[in-house]
Amino acid sequence: MTATGASSPDSARASVQIALELPDDVGSLTVRPLARSDAAAVTALMAGCEQHDVGTVLIEEADIVGDWQRPAFDLAAQSVGVLDEDRLVAYAEVYKGRWADAAVDPRYRGRGIGTALSRWTRRVAARDGGTLVGQPVPGDSPGERLLAALGYRTLWTSWVLELPAGTAITPQPIPQGYAVREPRDDADLRAAWTVNEDAFLEWSERPRASFEEWAATVSRRPGYEPWQLRLMVGPDDEVVGMAFVIVSSGCAYVDKLAVRRDQRGRGLARALLVDAFEVGRAHGGERSELSTDSRTGALGLYEKVGMQVTSVWRHWAADAVDGDEPDRGR
Template identity: 85%
Template sequence: MTSAVPLQLPPAAAHLADRPLSRDDAAAVTALMAACELHDVGEVLIEEADIVGDWQRPAFDLATQSVGVLDGDRLVAYAEVYKGRWADAAVAPTHRGLGLGTALSRWTRAVGARDGGTVVGQPVPGDSAGERLLSALGYRTLWTSWVLELPAGQAIEPQPVPEGYAVREPRDEDDLRATWTVNEDAFLEWSERERSTFEEWTATVSRRPGYEPWQLRLMVDASDTVVGMAFVVVSSGCAYVDKLAVRRDERGRGLARALLVDAFEVARTHGGERSELSTDSRTGALGLYEKVGMQVTSVWRHWAADVAPDPGAAPA
């Protein structure tokens, strides 16, 4: 049985308490991250369904891979590490300067080492206090990400679906599995991670709270084979394109752009008056999004640190 890694609170935070998180904490983590995003980048990007989806992935264990810091009943900081590699952490603006960020950094690296990881990293807003902290702690930047927006009322650059192709919703599990394969194959061309299982993928797509089939846009060829996909969510009037992929041998035909425009248009019929997505420097896709009129609204960087895996740890 995997044992929990204790969080060593700094002296300035000795009045606070810590414990592993549970699924009942999803709303509190969402509120914490929203406060941090509003403070650091000027807008809220997170919603509770994002947290719930991530936490229901089969390989994630809240009891041993998460920690929360509380001031009374209020969650003021948290961290988690997925598969010994992928961390997230946040400290409320009201509780910064106490050393909590440093303590959470040490904790995430210890959890990564315990779970067999060799590198632990997380996304941080550019030019933020969190970025300055991780730089001072010896982390290095692996890639840059951009959040882009198509403002409300702005016309979407038209992109007809090429002849012989069509966009539709998924009909059954076979469609979902075909879409998962296209998505994972495309992302693994540049993402240094292991393939997500179908169950991990559906946790944040078709099993994500509030999911409806219209959110998953399938590009199919004349034989009805899935060759591309987009996944869009709508929250607080914003449509967020969370996934976009086209099979390698089908690229160069305008399918990705057609999927993107379709996702925006469908989302607007479901209340998404403005549209957002994120991309990073590993994909080379920034130009695609700028061509449909999107504008960069915030910059994030993935900071990572090497860790020495625990000799007795199972591979992450």
């Protein structure tokens, strides 16, 4: 597996390891690339940050494992961990030279670790052919204030919404000839991927994800069962819409929702959403969640079915920076 950027880097650039340079006064902290065995530690780190910053935990280990098994992600070259003895206290990763994730244990903030991680992500993005790198952070959080101070800019706003436990799920009629079912075979999975990618690429500025990348976080995600992938099919049984539901800790999270452009305006998206709530509740998800952002224009749809905004996130980004170029951050 090789590091893959927004445009494929040549082998010489991909082989260059980017060192994380911590401030001199952080003590005996050590740095190393992450390994797959670190998934639980990264989950615990991110959960602690989420609890501290937004008051709830959104991450689970299967999210990390699914992301790390995407074919285009090289964990050894595109991740870094900061450890205090054997305990992971900070980490960062960069996917395809554009999409970063980073977290610092609240007890270790204020020491310049976050600034060092920012510098590292910008250099990794440049190495992998990217020109812009960024990540979502909770609104009005220490992470947001740090990125603003480092010269990052906001590109869009995201919202996490919840349908509280006990809320009545209003049935949504499905047009005659249409139905919702589970996938039956690989052809159904590929049809769902096509609908999903076509819909999201209408507004998302990124290369098309391969089927293998998509499947890594859907049908190959740890614990996946066919009932989680909801397919809206038309009179000819062709897949025209899809939703993907993850149930964890009593919450049904609607991770993906898409309807083919030529099939919109028939109530199919709302019917899929209601179906996702119902099937999630049937499998232990008493409350339901999803996220959307300002690029989609879908916030009103979710509020109309009784969902409530529980947290606000913003995507902050900065230019990738080659190692030889002076860092413009602080």
